[in-house]
Amino acid sequence: MAKDVRQSAEQLIGLKHVRDIAPYVGGKPISEVAREFGLDESKIVKLASNENPLGMPESAKKAMAKAAEDLGRYPDSNGFELKNALATKLNVPVEWITLGNGSNDILELTARAVAQEGDEVVFSKHAFAVYPLATQAVGAKAIEVAATADFGHDLPAMLKAITAKTRLVFVANPNNPTGTFLKASEIEAFLQKVPEHVVVVIDEAYNEFLTPEQQYDAIAWVRRYPNVIVSRSFSKAYGLAGLRIGYGIAQNNITDLLNRIRQPFNVNSLAQAAAIAALADSAFLKKCYDLNCAGYAQLTKAFDLMGLSYIPSSGNFVLVKVGEEPNAGAKVNLELLKAGVIVRPVGNYGLPQWLRISIGLPEENQIFIDALKKILGR
Numbered sequence: 477m478a479k480d481v482r483q484s485a486e487q488l489i490g491l492k493h494v495r496d497i498a499p500y501v502g503g504k505p506i507s508e509v510a511r512e513f514g515l516d517e518s519k520i521v522k523l524a525s526n527e528n529p530l531g532m533p534e535s536a537k538k539a540m541a542k543a544a545e546d547l548g549r550y551p552d553s554n555g556f557e558l559k560n561a562l563a564t565k566l567n568v569p570v571e572w573i574t575l576g577n578g579s580n581d582i583l584e585l586t587a588r589a590v591a592q593e594g595d596e597v598v599f600s601k602h603a604f605a606v607y608p609l610a611t612q613a614v615g616a617k618a619i620e621v622a623a624t625a626d627f628g629h630d631l632p633a634m635l636k637a638i639t640a641k642t643r644l645v646f647v648a649n650p651n652n653p654t655g656t657f658l659k660a661s662e663i664e665a666f667l668q669k670v671p672e673h674v675v676v677v678i679d680e681a682y683n684e685f686l687t688p689e690q691q692y693d694a695i696a697w698v699r700r701y702p703n704v705i706v707s708r709s710f711s712k713a714y715g716l717a718g719l720r721i722g723y724g725i726a727q728n729n730i731t732d733l734l735n736r737i738r739q740p741f742n743v744n745s746l747a748q749a750a751a752i753a754a755l756a757d758s759a760f761l762k763k764c765y766d767l768n769c770a771g772y773a774q775l776t777k778a779f780d781l782m783g784l785s786y787i788p789s790s791g792n793f794v795l796v797k798v799g800e801e802p803n804a805g806a807k808v809n810l811e812l813l814k815a816g817v818i819v820r821p822v823g824n825y826g827l828p829q830w831l832r833i834s835i836g837l838p839e840e841n842q843i844f845i846d847a848l849k850k851i852l853g854r
């Protein structure tokens with residue numbers, strides 16, 4: 477009797493579109509893997525969340541320590557100093573910048589500002605997991621468009637998927653978890669045809685890892701198109717994932733909306749101070765870029781030698797196919813965990829035979845490679 481009452485209460489509480497959300501599954505924490513598999517924490521290698529293998533820059537640590545002396549006060553709600561530094565660097569008006577509690581915050585704020593029940597949000601299959609989450613959280617309908625044969629965004633197909641009900645399109649460049657990259661000319665051709673009532677988020681969380689030949693001017697699109705917002709992160713190349721800070725760049729019409737619905741103090745003081753320092757630390761960024769190039773070469777060479785397929789990646793991670801069995805990813809992942817190596821299974825992205833490996837330090841990459849060789853017997 478009592479049980480029946482409880483079940484019906486569970487069915488009554490909460491909005492249906494919220495109950496239907498499958499929560500985000502992150503990389504397993506080191507401490508959890510150590511407990512679960514009886515391993516020594518210090519020996520575990522984590523290549524699972526696209527974090528910076530160099531950790532946080534020293535410059536940012538110093539700035540943060542200084543800011544820590546004054547935590548009795550609220551943060552600067554308008555992020556004056558950081559926004560000014562970004563505006564100068566990007567050569568845009570300060571009013572075009574919105575700071576976020578991670579760039580995740582920018583993605584969610586944009587969804588909340590433009591979409592609701594009855595609306596449609598378009599994104600690619602195998603695209604970043606936050607797009608469906610942000611869509612469902614506002615009760616809008618997710619329109620997932622089939623990817624190209626090489627796992628990339630099919631922009632012409634995404635354009636066709638836009639209807640009168642569409643309010644938002646998410647484009648990840650490069651995409652996570654596939655690492656696929658869209659050339660500027662492809663995005664430009666897409667933006668030219670997107671109707672004005674549709675906001676396009678260009679998610680550039682991995683922008684700093686692009687080669688000089690790949691780099692393009694996304695800010696020019698923000699200047700030209702009032703329906704474009706570019707989002708960037710301090711979590712990846714800048715090494716500040718734990719502080720939660722990112723930003724969006726868009727014209728006033730969009731930033732005004734985000735400002736109305738963001739929490740007044742959505743970015744904490746430590747994060748602001750650290751980001752200002754990291755932004756100026758070009759030596760750290762260069763070191764991290766070089767390390768990533770070397771790690772990518774190290775991993776892909778090993779995959780070639782093992783005869784494994786991988787998707788060419790423009791990020792700080794690589795997607796590798798570890799078997800032909802339908803659940804090869806989960807199986808190999810379990811064996812890697814037993815060996816103390818945490819990577820990311822991507823079955824929830826529709827890629828159950830693949831694993832995503834974040835590029836680590838050379839010795840971390842090698843520990844992973846050796847473990848994988850042993851598991852696959854190659």
Ligand SMILES: *Cc1c(COP(=O)(O)O)cnc(C)c1O
Pocket residue numbers: 526577578579580581604648650651652679681708709710711717720721722
């Ligand atoms: C990591 C990531 C983000 C968000 O990172 P934040 O830590 O919230 O800044 C956004 N988009 C993609 C594609 C990512 O992989």
